[in-house]
Amino acid sequence: xxxxxxxxxxxxxxxxxxxxxxxxxxxxxxxxxxxxxxxxxxxxxxxxxxxxxxxxxxxxxxxxxxxxxxxxxxxxxxxxxxxxxxxxxxxxxxxxxxxxxxxxxxxxxxxxxxxxx
Numbered sequence: 001x002x003x004x005x006x007x008x009x010x011x012x013x014x015x016x017x018x019x020x021x022x023x024x025x026x027x028x029x030x031x032x033x034x035x036x037x038x039x040x041x042x043x044x045x046x047x048x049x050x051x052x053x054x055x056x057x058x059x060x061x062x063x064x065x066x067x068x069x070x071x072x073x074x075x076x077x078x079x080x081x082x083x084x085x086x087x088x089x090x091x092x093x094x095x096x097x098x099x100x101x102x103x104x105x106x107x108x109x110x111x112x113x114x115x116x117x
Contacts, residue, residue: 073087
C-alpha cells in the first residue's frame with residue numbers, strides 16, 4: 001500500500017476497490033448490494049485464502065460477498081476450499097441449506113397463523 005496510509009485506511013481502500021471491480025454484486029449469489037442501504041452497509045469481502053497466506057489481501061484473492069454467503073463460508077478454509085469456484089460450489093451444496101429452509105418455512109407458517117394477531 002502507499003506510504004502515509006494507516007492499515008484501516010488501506011483496508012477501506014481495498015474494500016472499495018473490490019466493490020467497484022465486482023460492480024456491487026455478491027460474486028456468489030448475485031445479490032445486488034446497492035438494492036438498499038442495508039445491503040450496502042452489510043456488504044463484505046471474502047478472502048479466498050486462509051489468514052496465514054502471505055498474499056491473502058491481494059485483489060485477486062478477495063471477492064465481494066453478501067453477509068449471508070460470507071457467513072456460510074466461514075468453514076470453507078478448513079475444508080480446503082481456497083478457489084472462487086470451489087467456494088461457490090460449496091455454497092450450492094444442498095445439505096447446507098436444508099435446515100435453514102425448514103426453519104424459514106416454519107416461521108412463514110407461524111407468521112400467517114400465530115403471529116397474525
